[in-house]
Amino acid sequence: MKLKKEFKIYPSKVAVFFKNKRNLKILGLGIFLAISIGIIGFLNYYNAPLVVGFIADIHAGDQKYRQEDEKNVIIPIDFEINLTKALREMGKVDLIIALGDNLNRPSRKNTKKLLKITKGYPMVWVKGNHDKLLHFNELLSKERYYYIDKKKRRIIVLDNSATYPDITGIDDHGRGFIDQEQLNWLKEKLKTDKKIIIAMHIPMFVPGNPGTIRKDYAYLEEIFVQSGNVKHIFLGHWHTYDNEIEKDGIVHHLIPSVSLEGGQELYYKIEL
Template identity: 30%
Template sequence: MKIIQVTDLHLVTPGQILCGLDPLARLQACIADINRNHSDAELVIFTGDLSETGEKATYRALAVELLKLGPPARLMLGNHDDRNAFLDVFDGIRSEDGFVHGVEDTREGRLIMLDTLLPGRPEGRLDEARLHWLQQRLEEAMDRPVFLFAHHPPFPIHMPLLDRMGIIEADALYELLKQHGNVRHIFAGHAHRPIAGSWRGIPVSVLRGTNHQSALDFSPDRIAVTHEPPAYAVIFIDRSSVIAHFHDFLDQTASYR
């Protein structure tokens, strides 16, 4: 099974610039590259910060671009997003409890997509209602493999400023995942860095956004924006492995012989 992960679009009003770059043009290039090279993907998951401002105009622009995307898409929210504005544009996504979370059952297991948005704050939240929702989805999965997608990493990446913006209830999240016992990977965004490792025995990964990136800086009180290449992840999942390739989709230097 092939899945594409795209994260941190940070769309602004079409025609405007963010961090010296055009987020909409970057998204357009990303979608064109996915269509050109991965039209066989079963799903494209956008793991949050779809918008920089949370304005409806940014979500309307996203809706237009998604019409051009070949594979089906699932949208998640990050700390820059506005849940109400998003749901006004994508009104068919609303769940019964008002959050933007969901599941996708595949032949390789269950994909669970969390809504970790805490309005007005950079941190992620999994309050009692969302943890209860997750517990139910894990129980439904029974002993099947589970793959978790969240905008905010629940694990430390050892970049102090970014670690202070993770999921507040990380310990409670881990307890639920441990009870299920078959969570094979956690995919996250938010950090704008290519990161891979494990958290309490669970494999994890993070990737760059489609616009600006975070500098690799382990200082306790600063973080800088960079123009490192944007990327998306090409994820292969089967019974024995989870493999994620981070693809710099603007790189045109390949020379085939």
């Protein structure tokens, strides 16, 4: 005589859960709350001020002493100490923008040291006239000009570190050239509803006369003003200047070198 086997199919716990209307209401409420919390969190983050730290003219190098005048004395060999201290004291920020002349002389060794010190930090690298394109593109940034959208702001990084093809009548030994391709790109990236921050190395002012726009930069000033969105420009290069100068509704921030001798502020931090 054969035994008859009986199989009973029991509903799974998941199926039982979903058959219960009360459970479905609780689940729906949970999903709604999770989505709401996520949206609120995003809006709070998006609408919060953008906190940016700035470091200028690191001049990473092995040179002990670099003097351009009595006040303008750079100590390249101390860059590791100064940069490490600046990053530590800066605290929490959304971005850290290094405003060019990251190296004192071309050096893959010192570029790698910069990367080691800044590892884990939200770095944005600007090209300066001391930064050779090979090392800059290879290790610091693949692009010499680019933009970053962060919260309600657009940060546009420009490369004005080149020398003009014809330096006749140009301030600062002919430095500060921006090629036409970059200018065309800039005009397109200025077309945004976001408030814009410009970061570049060389100031737009006549050397030694902050507040007076260089003649060769009159066109750039016009581009910025006509956009209506550019509110801040951050600059390095001059080493000793620590100024905020408003010109045509735009605030130009001149940031001193992190490697400057004499106990200057090592960094600049601002909420935007």
